[in-house]
Amino acid sequence: MNTTLSQQSTVSTSRNEICMSLQNVSISYGKFEAVRNVFLDIPDGRVTAFIGPSGCGKSTVLRALNRMNDLIPGCHLKGQVLFDGQDLYHPRIDPVEVRRRIGMVFQKPNPFPKTIYENIAFGARINGYRGDMDELVERSLRKAAVWDECKDKLQQSGLALSGGQQQRLCIARAIATEPEVILMDEPCSALDPISTLKIEETMHELKRNYTIIIVTHNMQQAVRVADMTAFFNAEAVDGGSGKVGYLVEYSETEEIFNAPAQQSTQDYVSGRFG
Amino acid sequence: MTHSKSISGSDTTTDTTLFDRRPLNFDPRLRRNRLNDLFSFISGLFATLAVLPLVLVLVYVLVQGGRLISLRLFTQLPPAPGLEGGGFGNAMLGTVLVTLIAALIAIPVGVAGGIYLSEYAGKSWFGQLVSFANDVLAGVPSIISGVFVYGLIVASRVFFGQSYSAMAGGIALSVLMLPTVIKTTNEGLKLVPNELRLGAYGVGASRYVTITQVVLPAALTPISTGVVLAIARAAGETAPLIFTALFSAFWPEGIFNPIATMSVLIFNFAIMPYEAQNELAWAASFVLVMMILAANLLARWLSRLSKI
């Protein structure tokens, strides 16, 4: 599979299998270039964290991985995003299929205006799920650590839950479709510490079967859950309007936090920055 | 957590087989993609169908009416049934007059009512009652306002023993304009930031001065947009006029006599079995539609002003 991915390997992963690979990716919103020249290999079956100051383009890169940026008018990507040996931005690729294989949890909880049960079952059904739906709903909610709060009100609206519960419902919704990769954009920013820990536990559980990519502003969380960490930063460029984001450093989490190669990484992870 | 671990675990991998998994390539023959295209096509078709009437009406009014336009239309009186020629000068004057009467009633009352709702009423029960009444009045069919004015003014002959009159028509139209003017004034005033009011109070301005010299000017564009639209709407109304202003084959004889209007003329002449009258109806439609479209574009331009 990774024979097509011939490029300098920034890191050697233990399994040495690459799940997704960004090849010189630049993303712009209209004329404004948000991120520039990103090379990144995301290992299979691991948790990769994106960290960096606000506005440096973490969400932009994350959304590029399952073509969620297609929804934003004017958003344009240059370069290649390889997954399963194919460039996701090739014209022959079906973005719907991509999103079925690469699920996503968003920063703001966004349950559907349906019952809790339907919130889970809907995604599974359109993904052609043929198994026992009740069981899938229960298992997904349990994995997202929200079953106990939901089990008595499965037929109530998903919007009737608290913000943190809604977010875990959205995680359950993403898990339920059994994607190969799960993208999470600050999934815990609306959660209390206990639910956050539950989610992190879930992530540890999930990475046996899935690849997880998570954007987080919480350093401890990155240390706790991520095997690999990518540090993004933004800098002003001449002639450009505003700051353009770029990948500073990408390595094993331990290395990023204990012995980073770049000074700006050191400054950021030790809290002397942004 | 212990039991949840027993459920998740090794069985998750087997579950993947329960889902449809396809290659990433786009397959147009897939049911979901075919349905997607089908619905996109249908919605595009519906949009075309929705735009079609406007295009067709405009084309016919422009072609049928536009080709008949000549100066005599504006200077002459309508012909008697069966005769050729003539114009609708009296109806144009009448529409201007009746709409003017309606505007003179509805704009002061409506703006004042809007001021009350936005600046004084707050959440009081009376304010809510007025709002509710305004919403209900906005939903009253236009013909009902004609029936109302007929019963109130025409049948009772309150104006110097006159029954049908330009005045009655103007009043009927003002009943229709009123809710729009109140609503747009109220909404326009609510958009004015509160800091402006506080600032005026801060330099010791009274409530009256604050409202008339600070708040109202700040909301002038949305209010005038709404007023222009309300006037345009009223100018094209027919139903409230047919048994209040009635019609007249002569030049207007003051505001307490029956009067011809463009819209009633179109109605009367459209259903007459004479070619000359039908043509006048088309020409009058052309003039009326042009006036109303111009007013709408003016309103659009006004509202664009406030956004800059």
Add this chain to the structure above:
Amino acid sequence: MTSIHGHSGDAQFTLRRRPTSEKLLDLGFRQLTLALASLVAIVLLAILLTVFQGSREAMASFGLQFLVTSAWDPVNEQYGAFVAIYGTLVSSILALAIAVPLGVGTAIFITEDLIPARLRELIGLMVELLAAIPSVVLGLWAIFVMEPAIRPALELLHRLLGWTPFFASTPQGPGMAPAILILVVMVLPIITAISRDALNQVPIELRQGAYGVGTTRWGAIFAVILPAAISSIIGGVMLALGRAMGETMAVTMIIGNSLNFDLSLLAPGNTIASMLANQFGEADGIQVSALMYAALILMLLTFTVNVLAQWVVRRLSLKY
């Protein structure tokens, strides 16, 4: 007030204390706006009273039988509004049945990115301008252009479905069917505008969520976006229903104004509004009262529908 801050500069401000005239002006302005605002409620009440008062004679003579009898006989002074009530309900409901899919479909089309934004705005503008065309002009167009153009289609309908009572008569000019079509044209802009606003208010996050679990565009629209906007859309549809029931001119000009009951949609019919437009000017005696009675029924119908519309929007709206 002046004595509290008594430094020398104050002497220049002769108006430190608000003069009585200013207070009076303040109070007077408030009372004036209040009085004019109350005028709305008074006018509404006056409309109700006038129509009610005018219809009392007919109510006394015909009672509730008026609603279900179809005699409209000025010679024998027998009146029943069934034909008009039936026509009002049937024409507006059938018009809505056609206009709702058209309008909501159009709204979806111009809120999705299927075609360039410029073109979408143009379509939106054109639909809005359609709302500005006076109904009497639409009526004129219906008489001379639309009705002759659709007659072959109506004839085909008659040939195919003539065995059902709804298409039993041969189409001959004005009738219920062309009236319904012109009503569609008239309510389409309302439904489209309100649906478009409702769809635009659905948060982008919701759409992302749907796409994120792998729906297609239309999967997201049907499963998530439309349900999120449904309360406003239903409210708009109810408002449109109210408008359709009260719509007068275009309908009057094309419906045929028949006083006889006919189930066939291809035959001439009548509505309350068009009956009022046609007869009010020439009526006298109890006929005026009967017409007022019909007007009262029309008012009650539109009032109910409009209040329901507001209730639906308030009760069903989901909070985001």
